[in-house]
Amino acid sequence: MSNKYLIANWKMQLSIGESRSLALELAERLASTRTDWSVAVCPSGPALSQVAESVRGSDLLLGAQNSFWEDRGAYTGEVSPANLKELGCSLCLVGHSERREYLGETDEMVGRKVAALLARNIMPVICVGETENERDDGRSEEVIVRQLTSALADADCRSSDGQRLIVVYEPIWMIGSGRTIELEDVTASAQLIRSTLNELCTAAAADRFCTVAYGGSVDAVNLSGFLSCPGIDGALVGGDSLTADNFMGLLEIASRS
Numbered sequence: 408m409s410n411k412y413l414i415a416n417w418k419m420q421l422s423i424g425e426s427r428s429l430a431l432e433l434a435e436r437l438a439s440t441r442t443d444w445s446v447a448v449c450p451s452g453p454a455l456s457q458v459a460e461s462v463r464g465s466d467l468l469l470g471a472q473n474s475f476w477e478d479r480g481a482y483t484g485e486v487s488p489a490n491l492k493e494l495g496c497s498l499c500l501v502g503h504s505e506r507r508e509y510l511g512e513t514d515e516m517v518g519r520k521v522a523a524l525l526a527r528n529i530m531p532v533i534c535v536g537e538t539e540n541e542r543d544d545g546r547s548e549e550v551i552v553r554q555l556t557s558a559l560a561d562a563d564c565r566s567s568d569g570q571r572l573i574v575v576y577e578p579i580w581m582i583g584s585g586r587t588i589e590l591e592d593v594t595a596s597a598q599l600i601r602s603t604l605n606e607l608c609t610a611a612a613a614d615r616f617c618t619v620a621y622g623g624s625v626d627a628v629n630l631s632g633f634l635s636c637p638g639i640d641g642a643l644v645g646g647d648s649l650t651a652d653n654f655m656g657l658l659e660i661a662s663r664s
Contacts, residue, residue, distance in 0.1 A: 413658055430467065447469065452471070462495075470500065497530060498530040501521055502533055508579075518562075535600070542578075548599055559607050564612060564617075570616065588623065
């Protein structure tokens with residue numbers, strides 16, 4: 408499996424039928440595409456089982472948008488990591504800005520989820536990033552380090568045979584705002600994440616098992632720029648992952664980077 412990842416986050420944008428059809432088309436097109444990138448889709452919870460059938464036996468990886476930290480119990484509405492593993496999930500988003508903002512997901516909760524996913528050999532895709540107020544207050548570095556340290560607080564990531572994880576820099580302050588981020592800022596954030604991973608996991612383990620990706624209004628116009636930033640080896644894509652043509656176009660751009 409490649410260390411470079413292109414991940415589609417379909418959020419709550421597609422019906423179950425649309426998710427199944429899109430996954431089938433992506434799996435078919437990926438089979439005839441030469442690339443050294445790993446490609447994954449994260450459908451909504453109700454569509455997971457249908458999409459799992461669509462991608463089974465293909466090179467397209469299945470991801471989830473959320474998981475709880477317990478396998479079983481009286482946790483109404485939550486998603487079991489054991490069930491995700493049974494469905495064939497290879498990865499799972501954790502700490503996405505929308506879950507932090509709308510659903511009260513805390514740093515502590517993110518850490519517990521990461522540990523539970525690693526225990527099930529599901530790769531956590533950990534989202535970190537600062538809000539507009541945090542950025543304006545000059546606390547961007549503090550926030551990113553705090554979020555990442557909490558996310559890995561209960562994880563054993565210092566082993567030489569450790570498990571893979573992805574950290575996505577998600578600049579919350581610019582997503583959907585019409586504002587743009589300078590590539591120098593993306594590079595600085597990637598370097599901060601990498602140096603923090605080196606401390607938390609050891610440099611050798613971080614280099615071998617940890618991928619740093621970018622997520623935030625990714626499209627065909629800006630993707631190559633983000634991927635040109637030193638330390639960025641992946642992308643988490645929202646709106647431009649909702650059609651096969653757009654998403655495969657992004658994969659073509661990534662494969663040339």
